[in-house]
Amino acid sequence: MFQSRRPSARNFSVAVYLYQPGDGGLDRVAILLANHLLRRGVPVELWMTRTDGACAHLIDPALTIRHVPTVGGTRRLSMIAQFPALATMVRRHRPDILYSAGNQSNMLVALATLGTATQAVSRISNPIVRPGQHGPSAWMRLKRFRAIAWLSDLTIVMGEHDRALLAQSGDARLLPRPTVTRAMEQACSGRAPRRPGDPWRLLMVGRLAGQKDQAMALTALGQLRHHDWRLTIAGQGPLRADLERQCVALGIADRVDFAGFVCDPDRLAALMGQTDLLLQPSRWEGLCATLIEAMACGADVVATDSTPNIRPLLAAGGQHPVTPVGDAGAFARAIERSMTRPAPAAMRAVAIRDHSVDRALDRYLRAFEGLAGSRVRQPIPSPALS
The missing domain is CATH 3.40.50.2000 (Glycogen Phosphorylase B;)
Incomplete structure (x- = not known):
């Protein structure tokens, strides 16, 4: 079940969903976050479809990694097809928080946690409305992002502009990007x-x-x-x-x-x-x-x-x-x-x-602590805390 290989100093657990450790910024942030939570005594796991990729070497060897099965195809279709498997994993391992690495997985993570005590955290990794985008396409994109934010328990944004766009769609917080090493x-x-x-x-x-x-x-x-x-x-x-x-x-x-x-x-x-x-x-x-x-x-x-x-x-x-x-x-x-x-x-x-790595990631940690403490504890405790 959901376990940490280090003694736990926190009373909540986190699963970080990342499709694979690729060469993008969102991949690095997700791995750095998992590593940081582990160092801070949080029971944390990486849930991934593939474990190979350009950033794989950054993963702390002490992290528990779980495989999220899929049927293949393009990355987007593969992630859509993962919904039953991810929803099953949420119900089996019962993390208190399931974190999505970026835009493509935000809806997947939000839907996989519906009807459970696990809280979904989405992260905006690309513009809500792209520069030069207007008309129906911009309107549909904004509606989709707002729907995801409404389904999520917390949405992490990277700028005041994005926070303003999601102001009426749930808890949207501006957190620094963990970047400076x-x-x-x-x-x-x-x-x-x-x-x-x-x-x-x-x-x-x-x-x-x-x-x-x-x-x-x-x-x-x-x-x-x-x-x-x-x-x-x-x-x-x-x-x-x-x-x-x-x-x-x-x-x-x-x-x-x-x-x-x-x-x-x-x-x-x-x-x-x-x-x-x-x-x-x-x-x-x-x-x-x-x-x-x-x-x-x-x-x-x-x-x-x-x-x-x-x-x-x-x-x-x-x-x-x-x-x-x-x-x-x-x-x-x-x-x-x-x-x-x-x-x-x-x-x-x-x-x-x-934006220093430790300072920014501690902001993530405090946000997670507040989120975990805001909900009445589930009747059956997470196996990570047993």
């Missing part, structure tokens, strides 16, 4: 100042896919060939060959290094610590951890208006305002201005302070 702080303190005459060191981090829109950023950089810069692209995905061909066509191939997916957080922190400017050209995001990571490592940021949630963060950090999604000309101008007007280090530090 000790390695990032060390990368920042160990930064070598940029010397006059050195090339500008630019970085993009993210899956090479349409959402991240690296192609637009490359077009912008093609307009800045008169500046001395070098770009590293950290990520893997289906568009790599297209992006490499674009670099050749733009005449910038000799300035761009495709580094592949960087799965080691310490290595990524070191890379950011050597970066002057992070480029974030996404079409949509939830909050985007790489912005926080880069500022934590001492780099400045140029970003598109991929979500209203990043506007306060960039303003607090003294960064250039967001540019319109897909506008290469505006993105190029923002890069050029950021090269000449770096932000004060103190502003960056204040902006990301609440």
Whole structure:
């Protein structure tokens, strides 16, 4: 049954549902959360469909992992088909809280806990309404998110904009994103100042896919060939060959290094610590951890208006305002201005302070404690507490 391999100091239990430990930010957050709860004495388990993936090495070996069976198919269809199995697991193991890693699993987790004493926690990991989305599609998407929030006992959002959209749909709380690690702080303190005459060191981090829109950023950089810069692209995905061909066509191939997916957080922190400017050209995001990571490592940021949630963060950090999604000309101008007007280090530090991993995850823990304490205890106690 539901057990922890360490002595329990808490009177509630948590199951973290994660489809697989992939290369996305939501996967990392879910694993970090499970690890943190374990260290804090909470009986916690990871419930996963697959255990292989880019972030699998981050899982604490002491964590109990349970397999959630499915029938296969695409990830979305596979998750839909998991409902009977997940609902059965909830009733068999009876965790006090079932946490969903992100948008795709929020409805699954909320429905699997209906009619039980287990409380569902959903986490918004991408915009509720995407930039540029209007009309019936935007209305339907908002209605779906509000329905999920209404079914969930707690919805974790990443910005005031999202919280306002869900204000009438249950308990929606803004919690910091657990992002800033000790390695990032060390990368920042160990930064070598940029010397006059050195090339500008630019970085993009993210899956090479349409959402991240690296192609637009490359077009912008093609307009800045008169500046001395070098770009590293950290990520893997289906568009790599297209992006490499674009670099050749733009005449910038000799300035761009495709580094592949960087799965080691310490290595990524070191890379950011050597970066002057992070480029974030996404079409949509939830909050985007790489912005926080880069500022934590001492780099400045140029970003598109991929979500209203990043506007306060960039303003607090003294960064250039967001540019319109897909506008290469505006993105190029923002890069050029950021090269000449770096932000004060103190502003960056204040902006990301609440996003340190331990501080942010303790906020999650306190939210879970309050949630578990708000409901009358079930007549049959959770096996985790027996």
